[in-house]
Each structure stands twice: as C-alpha cells, then as structure tokens.
Amino acid sequence: MLKGKTAIITGSNSGIGLGVAEELARAGANVVLNSFTDRAEDHALAADLAARHGVEARYLAADMSDAAACRGLIEAAGGCDILVNNAGIQYVAPVDEFPVDKWNQILAINLSSAFHTAAAALPGMRARGWGRIVNIASAHGLTASPFKSAYIAAKHGVVGLSKTIALETAGQGITCNAICPGYVLTPLVEAQIPDQMKVHGMDRDTVIREVMLLRQPSRQFATVEQIGGTTVYLCSAAADQVTGTTISVDGGWTAL
Ligand code: NAD
Numbered sequence: 001m002l003k004g005k006t007a008i009i010t011g012s013n014s015g016i017g018l019g020v021a022e023e024l025a026r027a028g029a030n031v032v033l034n035s036f037t038d039r040a041e042d043h044a045l046a047a048d049l050a051a052r053h054g055v056e057a058r059y060l061a062a063d064m065s066d067a068a069a070c071r072g073l074i075e076a077a078g079g080c081d082i083l084v085n086n087a088g089i090q091y092v093a094p095v096d097e098f099p100v101d102k103w104n105q106i107l108a109i110n111l112s113s114a115f116h117t118a119a120a121a122l123p124g125m126r127a128r129g130w131g132r133i134v135n136i137a138s139a140h141g142l143t144a145s146p147f148k149s150a151y152i153a154a155k156h157g158v159v160g161l162s163k164t165i166a167l168e169t170a171g172q173g174i175t176c177n178a179i180c181p182g183y184v185l186t187p188l189v190e191a192q193i194p195d196q197m198k199v200h201g202m203d204r205d206t207v208i209r210e211v212m213l214l215r216q217p218s219r220q221f222a223t224v225e226q227i228g229g230t231t232v233y234l235c236s237a238a239a240d241q242v243t244g245t246t247i248s249v250d251g252g253w254t255a256l
Pocket of ligand 1: 063187
C-alpha cells in the first residue's frame with residue numbers, strides 16, 4: 001500500500017516510534033528511524049526492519065531538542081512523504097517547582113521539533129502533491145492531569161499545530177493529524193510497574209488496573225501495534241479527507 005513512500009519517524013529506537021515504523025514498513029514504506037544516540041544497536045534496528053519487510057530502512061541520529069538538527073534530519077533523509085513526529089519525554093513536578101530547563105527541554109522535544117520537521121518536510125510534499133504528517137500527541141493533548149504542566153502544554157500545542165498545518169495544506173494532497181494515545185505499554189511504562197507496585201503495595205495486575213489505568217475505562221493498555229495501525233490508516237487513501245483532527249486510541253479515557 002505504501003510502496004515507494006519514505007517515512008521518517010522521530011524518536012523511533014524504542015516504544016511507540018519503533019512500533020509505528022514496524023507497521024509502516026509492513027505496509028511497504030521505506031523508513032528512516034531516529035533518536036539522539038548513534039549506537040550499533042540503533043542501526044541494527046533499521047537493518048532488521050529492512051530484512052523482515054523487504055523495504056529500505058536507515059537510522060539517522062539527530063537530537064530533536066535542537067532546531068537545526070530537526071531540520072537537518074529531513075534534509076539528510078532527502079525529504080519524506082510521511083512524517084511521524086513521535087519523539088517525546090516526560091517530567092513530573094508541581095508548576096511552582098518545575099525546573100525551567102525541564103520545561104524548555106519538554107517544549108523543545110515534544111512540540112517545537114514537530115514545527116521544525118514539518119516546516120522542512122512540507123516543500124517536498126507540496127512538490128510531489130502528496131504528504132502525510134502524523135503527530136503523536138496524547139490523551140494529555142485533550143485533557144490535563146496535575147504535575148505534568150510542560151507535557152500537557154506541549155501536547156495541547158501539538159494538537160493545535162496539527163490543525164494549523166492541516167488548514168495550510170488543505171486541498172494539496174497533504175494531511176496533518178494528531179493521534180492521542182492513552183496509556184500504551186512501552187518499555188518506558190513497563191519500567192514504572194515495579195515502582196508503582198512497591199509504592200501502592202499491590203500486585204502487578206491490581207496496580208495496572210486500579211492505579212495506572214484508573215482513567216482508561218477499558219482498563220487495558222493500548223499497544224504500539226494499534227498506534228502503528230492507526231498511523232497506517234491515516235496514510236491510506238481512506239483517510240484522504242481526514243485532516244486537522246485528532247484520533248484517540250485511549251480505551252475511552254476522553255469519553256469520560
Ligand atoms: P519511549 O521513551 O519509548 O520513546 C521516546 C522516543 O523518543 C525514544 O525513541 C527516545 O530515544 C526518543 N527521544 C527522546 N528524546 C529525544 C531527542 N532529544 N531526540 C530524538 N529522539 C528523542 O516512550 P514512548 O512511550 O514510546 O513515547 C513515544 C511518544 O508517544 C511520546 O511523544 C509520548 O509522549 C507519546 N505517548 C506515549 C504514551 C504511553 O503511554 N507510552 C501515551 C501517550 C503518548
């Protein structure tokens with residue numbers, strides 16, 4: 001379905017980004033993986049995707065907290081047909097204690113990087129008359145929780161940025177949307193489970209159901225495959241007129 005298309009997925013050496021790359025490669029797209037590290041295992045992830053799906057796959061290191069590096073990633077890849085802005089980090093503290101450097105870093109990686117990569121990718125998409133920008137926002141792009149001010153401000157910003165890009169590209173064969181996942185079981189989330197079990201004195205299943213998934217009515221994690229599949233849908237012809245919107249993959253969180 002996506003044969004001959006090139007997809008760049010930022011922050012894709014683990015978790016959701018890697019899951020999205022896997023599903024795009026399965027659909028036939030050539031993929032460019034990215035993170036800020038440049039290790040042998042990062043490049044091995046790309047080689048593995050290429051071998052299993054018969055597509056071209058590369059790993060390009062670029063730090064998404066750096067504006068020039070964001071734009072440089074698109075240039076180094078030779079442009080792209082599909083851009084998935086996924087790189088993101090989290091930090092938790094009350095507003096009045098929130099470290100300024102953490103605020104700036106989260107805004108840079110979770111929000112500004114999507115502006116810079118989109119700005120660099122759009123001229124090529126316009127020239128080819130086809131493009132897909134998929135921004136991985138969050139249920140926290142639509143709702144708030146205490147102590148996550150920077151993350152929530154950034155993710156709400158990503159939703160707004162997606163709408164603006166959609167309006168500026170409407171009718172040009174280009175769409176821009178945001179996916180809003182609830183809790184997704186990634187290595188990052190998996191690593192929090194033992195701590196949560198200790199803090200709450202609960203077993204694994206109870207702490208997942210009663211603490212971690214309290215706001216997710218399905219009481220089930222979303223999976224990286226589901227976020228990848230939603231991305232593939234947004235890249236399909238069925239989604240040609242789907243632009244400037246959000247798709248929640250959150251087990252009902254935002255329906256509450
Ligand atoms: P993760 O930590 O596994 O993935 C984050 C990715 O971003 C990693 O590949 C990491 O290397 C990369 N990254 C971090 N800083 C970077 C930088 N400066 N430059 C380039 N890459 C950088 O976490 P994840 O759970 O897979 O999260 C991926 C995205 O999904 C994030 O934007 C996150 O906010 C969003 N999200 C996650 C969940 C969840 O429950 N896991 C829910 C909603 C939204």
